[in-house]
Amino acid sequence: MMAPSIWPVVSAISLGVGGVFGSLYERSKQHAANNLTLNPGKSNSGWTPFTQAAAAKQQYPSQPPSPNRSGEIMKFGFPDYGQIQMHDNYVISYDRRMRNAKWVFECLTRDEVKYNDAIDRTNCQFEVDQSVHPFFRSTNEDYRGSGYDRGHLAAAGNHRRSDGVMQQTFLLSNVSPQVGDGFNRGIWNNLEKYVRGLTKVYTRVYVCTGPLYLPHWESNRRQYVKYEVIGTNSVAVPTHFFKVVLGETKNQSYDLRAFVVPNKATSDDTPLKNFLVPIDVIERAAGILLFERLPKSLLRSVNAPL
Amino acid sequence: MMAPSIWPVVSAISLGVGGVFGSLYERSKQHAANNLTLNPGKSNSGWTPFTQAAAAKQQYPSQPPSPNRSGEIMKFGFPDYGQIQMHDNYVISYDRRMRNAKWVFECLTRDEVKYNDAIDRTNCQFEVDQSVHPFFRSTNEDYRGSGYDRGHLAAAGNHRRSDGVMQQTFLLSNVSPQVGDGFNRGIWNNLEKYVRGLTKVYTRVYVCTGPLYLPHWESNRRQYVKYEVIGTNSVAVPTHFFKVVLGETKNQSYDLRAFVVPNKATSDDTPLKNFLVPIDVIERAAGILLFERLPKSLLRSVNAPL
Numbered sequence: 001m002m003a004p005s006i007w008p009v010v011s012a013i014s015l016g017v018g019g020v021f022g023s024l025y026e027r028s029k030q031h032a033a034n035n036l037t038l039n040p041g042k043s044n045s046g047w048t049p050f051t052q053a054a055a056a057k058q059q060y061p062s063q064p065p066s067p068n069r070s071g072e073i074m075k076f077g078f079p080d081y082g083q084i085q086m087h088d089n090y091v092i093s094y095d096r097r098m099r100n101a102k103w104v105f106e107c108l109t110r111d112e113v114k115y116n117d118a119i120d121r122t123n124c125q126f127e128v129d130q131s132v133h134p135f136f137r138s139t140n141e142d143y144r145g146s147g148y149d150r151g152h153l154a155a156a157g158n159h160r161r162s163d164g165v166m167q168q169t170f171l172l173s174n175v176s177p178q179v180g181d182g183f184n185r186g187i188w189n190n191l192e193k194y195v196r197g198l199t200k201v202y203t204r205v206y207v208c209t210g211p212l213y214l215p216h217w218e219s220n221r222r223q224y225v226k227y228e229v230i231g232t233n234s235v236a237v238p239t240h241f242f243k244v245v246l247g248e249t250k251n252q253s254y255d256l257r258a259f260v261v262p263n264k265a266t267s268d269d270t271p272l273k274n275f276l277v278p279i280d281v282i283e284r285a286a287g288i289l290l291f292e293r294l295p296k297s298l299l300r301s302v303n304a305p306l
Numbered sequence: 307m308m309a310p311s312i313w314p315v316v317s318a319i320s321l322g323v324g325g326v327f328g329s330l331y332e333r334s335k336q337h338a339a340n341n342l343t344l345n346p347g348k349s350n351s352g353w354t355p356f357t358q359a360a361a362a363k364q365q366y367p368s369q370p371p372s373p374n375r376s377g378e379i380m381k382f383g384f385p386d387y388g389q390i391q392m393h394d395n396y397v398i399s400y401d402r403r404m405r406n407a408k409w410v411f412e413c414l415t416r417d418e419v420k421y422n423d424a425i426d427r428t429n430c431q432f433e434v435d436q437s438v439h440p441f442f443r444s445t446n447e448d449y450r451g452s453g454y455d456r457g458h459l460a461a462a463g464n465h466r467r468s469d470g471v472m473q474q475t476f477l478l479s480n481v482s483p484q485v486g487d488g489f490n491r492g493i494w495n496n497l498e499k500y501v502r503g504l505t506k507v508y509t510r511v512y513v514c515t516g517p518l519y520l521p522h523w524e525s526n527r528r529q530y531v532k533y534e535v536i537g538t539n540s541v542a543v544p545t546h547f548f549k550v551v552l553g554e555t556k557n558q559s560y561d562l563r564a565f566v567v568p569n570k571a572t573s574d575d576t577p578l579k580n581f582l583v584p585i586d587v588i589e590r591a592a593g594i595l596l597f598e599r600l601p602k603s604l605l606r607s608v609n610a611p612l
Contacts, residue, residue, distance in 0.1 A: 079594035082388035097593030226532040287403030288385035
């Protein structure tokens, strides 16, 4: 649990009445634009990044609270709040409408990911997240016969401190429908291994992972989002997944890398750098802001060569 | 603004570490099942309600907080929190990924909706919601040439107390892309008028309105969600809209009615009762829970004849 004292801050931000939106994104966007572009021809073909949107130049003004009738209006409760849960070793925001996580946050160290004979993945089992209201849960039955793997977002292999810590990654709230051959058991697994490998280079590796539902153009010159839903709980099958990695050096400087990988079979030997994207592509598509509190002066590189 | 003292409660619920989920839904579901069924043949054809999901029988157990690394993991900030905003006369939860509201809550009274010569709708203008981060805003340009109306969720006509109160409903965060002829200017307008008319019957009318993105079956026996996105900000075009109405009598008993209307041209004289649905269809599809704090003993009817 977070300290109770920060909740008023959290709540104030969640009300949109304040909050500072750093210019890290502007900077990272510039870096990214300089260093690489999306690879439109191959693995990312057919989807539209959100970068065409007007650049965010102006500062986010605070809105003074005004007298209102919210106590009366909301007398019988709020339909939802953010669905953030703290586990021992990862933090998750759950999207009740999609029956998928919105994002999952980890902080890896060499110790956390170190191979440990005593921890046996085969002892772990996928289990329903009982803390999610029954209307919004995904279940093992939803996946059965769907053709999709139960793909971890916070990877099991990142959490080898104890059986309990690893088991928590098997909660179905941390799981999304993923194409098995060529994705979950292929390129996505390669990316997870790459990220774990970064713990040999960095003191800490912050990782944010989540699903995306990206639009594509159709022949009528209009854009659509289309994704499958599986099972009686209508679990959304993401079109893509993102992973954003922030490496912390012992001198407290930071390297950022942002990946988007399509949820489809992709040749196993595709270089991971082909999936690097400007971080704001992910932010816009997922509706999130990443590493807002990282002072931009500490950011050493964005999407630097792997 | 809500009283600061309730935030720890809000936050505790949002963390999923507790919270009581009332059995109102069970009750309302029974009522609804007794009183009506979806009209699969006509206006609702082609979409799949979420009611097949296993009924929620068990109570939602609380999860004890455990020691965790969340302070370390989240050192550089949370990617998002709930995006709830209080306006003078309505409350809104914004979905940054969809660039649409998730839900909008109003409490109508005869005074609030009374026609007022001094309030001129033509003085109001659609305006960007500056309190939404620029990455996630919708703009008037997004709608231009799209073929869709800028459709209010909290209806302008419900907020005639002052020009300022009405103007707040013209924030684009309260607006969704709606089919104009036959929907926004037709059946949806009829529904809004019906709801305003209820203020002559009830002391207060609580109204929750929002977009839906409903799945349909395709010939491969799989289900998909498909919706258009418009403009450079990729504003989602909902496939349907819901409106849930709770009428409060002067004796503090309550009548609930829940509507889902497809975002398409529909004959103007379609009876509104054709759009009544069990409330849990909306709850499951939107990822929300409605009127949780309403004691079920006070609920007099669900989807009673109009």
